[in-house]
Amino acid sequence: MAKDKFSRTKACATKTLYAVMKEMNRRGGSMPAKELYPFVNENVELTDWEKEPAGKMQYIRWTNSFQFYSIDYQKAGFIVKKSGNWYLTPEGEAALKKTPEEVMNIANDAYHAWKKARDIEDNPDEEPTDNTAESDNSMKLEQLESDAREGIKAFIASKDPYEFQDMVAALLRAMDYHTPFIAPKGKDGGIDIIAYLDPLGAKTPRIKVQVKHKPETAIGASEVRALSGVLKAGDIALFVTSGTYSADARNAASGNDKFIRLIDGNDFIEMWQEYYDKMSDDDKNMLPLKRISFLGNNE
Numbered sequence: 001m002a003k004d005k006f007s008r009t010k011a012c013a014t015k016t017l018y019a020v021m022k023e024m025n026r027r028g029g030s031m032p033a034k035e036l037y038p039f040v041n042e043n044v045e046l047t048d049w050e051k052e053p054a055g056k057m058q059y060i061r062w063t064n065s066f067q068f069y070s071i072d073y074q075k076a077g078f079i080v081k082k083s084g085n086w087y088l089t090p091e092g093e094a095a096l097k098k099t100p101e102e103v104m105n106i107a108n109d110a111y112h113a114w115k116k117a118r119d120i121e122d123n124p125d126e127e128p129t130d131n132t133a134e135s136d137n138s139m140k141l142e143q144l145e146s147d148a149r150e151g152i153k154a155f156i157a158s159k160d161p162y163e164f165q166d167m168v169a170a171l172l173r174a175m176d177y178h179t180p181f182i183a184p185k186g187k188d189g190g191i192d193i194i195a196y197l198d199p200l201g202a203k204t205p206r207i208k209v210q211v212k213h214k215p216e217t218a219i220g221a222s223e224v225r226a227l228s229g230v231l232k233a234g235d236i237a238l239f240v241t242s243g244t245y246s247a248d249a250r251n252a253a254s255g256n257d258k259f260i261r262l263i264d265g266n267d268f269i270e271m272w273q274e275y276y277d278k279m280s281d282d283d284k285n286m287l288p289l290k291r292i293s294f295l296g297n298n299e
Contacts, residue, residue: 006101006104008049008050009061009064009065009068010065010069010104012046012047012050012061012062012065012066013065013066013068013069013070013104014069014100014101014103014104015044015100016040016044016062016065016066017066017069017070017073017100017103017104018096018100018103018104019039019040019043019044020036020039020040020086021073021078021079021088021092021095021096021103022096023039023043024079024086024087024088024092025088025092025093025096028247029087029088029093030085030086030087030088031085031086032084032085032086033081033084033085033086033146034084034146034150036066036086037063040062040066046062049061050062050065069104069107069108071111072104072107072108072110072111073092073103073107075107075110075111075114076091076095076106076107076109076110076111077089077091077092077110078091078092078095078103078107079092083149083266083269083270084145084146084149084150084266085266149269152269152287152289153215153265153269155287156215156242156265156268156269156287157215157216157242159213160213161211161212161213162185163286164211164213164242165182165183165192165193165211165213166182166286167272167286167287168192168193168209168211168240168268169182169193169195170279170283170286171268171271171272171275172193172195172207172209173279173280173283174275174276174278174279174283175271175275175278177195177196177197177207178195178196178197178198178199178201179193179194179195179196180194180196180201181193181194190210190226190227190229190230191208191209191210191230192209192210192211193207193208193209193211194206194207194208194209195207195209204234205234205235205236205259206234206235206236207235207236207237207238208227208230208231208235208236208237208238209237209238209239209240210223210227210237210238210239210240211240211241212239212240212241212242212243213241213242214241214242214243215242215243215265216243217241217243217244218243218244218245218246218249219239219241219243219244219245219246219249219262220246220248220249221246221248221249221251221252223239223249224239224245224249224252224253224256224260224262225252225256227239227260228252228256228258228260231258235258236258236259236260236261237258237259237260237261238260238261238263239253239260239261239262239263240263240268241262241263241264241265242265242268243264243265244264244265245262245264249262250262272287272289273289276289
């Protein structure tokens with residue numbers, strides 16, 4: 001059966017979400033949430049109506065429709081939102097072979113099938129509802145999460161390289177490793193931290209850690225290969241950066257005959273949050289967090 005003509009709101013979401021999916025694909029599969037709106041504003045032709053504020057919350061129309069329908073794209077498995085980033089799934093990449101309108105129709109159907117199944121299971125005598133309230137809550141929560149993540153990133157970026165190095169050592173201690181060696185200021189020979197499984201360092205593997213505090217930089221493959229060169233029998237390596245890694249750097253790590261785990265800035269924040277409660281008060285104070293609970297669901 002043919003689909004009805006899209007409303008202005010749905011048509012707006014169709015073009016903006018498709019444009020973002022294409023950009024994520026061009027970038028290798030992801031985008032920071034903070035860059036979505038600037039990208040759309042600069043690269044998608046928006047009408048005056050789409051750029052107007054509307055509703056009780058006075059959200060800009062296009063941003064409201066973008067968030068509203070992004071839930072459909074999640075339910076279709078085209079995108080994943082996690083830790084302040086949007087990710088394009090293999091299903092989303094494949095969907096880019098279709099027209100924007102076809103992608104929207106598939107996403108719409110996926111959302112309504114999911115919603116109907118959930119509503120019938122929870123309230124078998126009630127009619128299924130739409131996603132208006134869910135979209136509004138999702139948009140608010142996503143914005144709060146994005147703001148919180150950006151605040152943490154800015155705090156980390158404000159630290160000097162040795163302060164970030166100390167934070168990495170604190171994280172390892174929270175994970176029950178011992179850190180008898182943390183490189184002092186000056187030449188370190190390529191190793192910034194050595195971590196052991198026991199206080200004496202008798203057990204293997206020994207963990208050799210390279211730390212780079214470059215929040216705005218992507219670490220290249222040559223630096224990963226250099227770390228591999230200092231590993232000896234019984235060693236494994238961690239490369240921790242406050243920034244990101246190039247695709248070549250990730251390939252150099254995954255294809256290496258020695259174990260090298262890459263931890264980027266987003267990974268570091270997630271791990272800090274996960275192990276925060278296990279830290280000493282002094283270590284917590286290097287990057288103090290305040291936990292806030294929001295009403296959620298079990299999805």
